[in-house]
């Protein structure tokens with residue numbers, strides 16, 4: 001089968017379109033014929049092996065998994081002997097390792113039935129970013145003031161919609177190029193962080209991008225407000241953006257504000273909950289651009305540039 005492979009860490013030119021064997025599902029695995037695969041920041045980390053600490057998971061000297069990709073939407077081709085949840089022909093979406101390929105193996109616990117009202121391309125945009133946003137916004141109450149930093153990107157486009165759906169008043173932080181997008185997702189106010197400082201007082205801050213200090217973020221938070229640090233690139237070569245969420249958790253017990261760092265894992269229960277919201281018309285993935293499998297390197301470059309709006313998706317024939 002065709003797949004995007006890499007044998008070393010580095011920039012997008014380490015990726016190439018190659019031929020690898022179609023995997024065979026083990027007893028607890030599902031073989032999916034990939035129709036589309038989302039482009040998430042985790043893919044950039046897997047490609048570059050940065051921050052260096054991530055190589056404990058991805059492989060110390062070179063990538064343990066040659067095939068890139070984490071989000072998937074496709075059709076079940078076959079299942080292992082112990083799999084009862086899915087059957088050949090089922091349309092599914094979820095997370096797996098090596099989705100930039102014509103076939104991929106997945107665990108049933110990271111898959112769910114695809115939302116009926118989405119194309120495969122749209123469904124592939126949902127799993128990692130949508131689940132992360134769901135976990136972050138889960139505790140929002142109607143009438144609360146929410147600040148979403150990085151609202152025009154993959155996670156932010158879901159977080160904005162989910163917070164609006166929860167009845168919050170959402171202020172989206174993004175560059176001017178994404179202002180129309182975030183307004184179309186329901187944000188009531190927009191701050192162009194490239195031209196003006198962040199102002200206001202918020203009950204919940206969802207910090208997805210940039211590397212603003214905890215002092216700055218806490219200054220924007222109400223006395224009993226909550227800060228959830230989801231992402232933000234930069235930081236040291238060894239630990240990347242991990243310092244801020246760690247510091248948030250350490251400081252939190254000593255203040256009335258609740259400060260947290262989030263690591264979201266993609267699970268069936270969250271995918272089911274998202275599907276219900278999507279089928280009810282509450283949330284819809286904002287697919288900004290699509291690419292062919294051979295263009296995976298360009299897709300990851302576009303993501304890393306920060307210019308691409310919403311979610312990027314690779315379609316697989």
Ligand SMILES: NC(=O)c1ccc[n+]([C@@H]2O[C@H](COP(=O)([O-])OP(=O)(O)OC[C@H]3O[C@@H](n4cnc5c(N)ncnc54)[C@H](OP(=O)(O)O)[C@@H]3O)[C@@H](O)[C@H]2O)c1
Nearest residue numbers: 041132150152153154155174175209210231232262263264
């Ligand atoms: N904790 C978890 O479990 C988890 C899960 C998924 C992702 N993440 C992390 O979340 C982060 C974002 O992922 P993503 O997929 O949403 O990326 P993305 O699609 O690139 O979105 C990030 C957005 O932030 C904006 N941005 C860049 N610099 C900014 C700044 N200084 N201030 C405000 N906005 C800024 C960018 O657009 P504009 O500059 O044009 O506005 C971009 O749209 C990454 O660090 C990723 O590793 C964490």
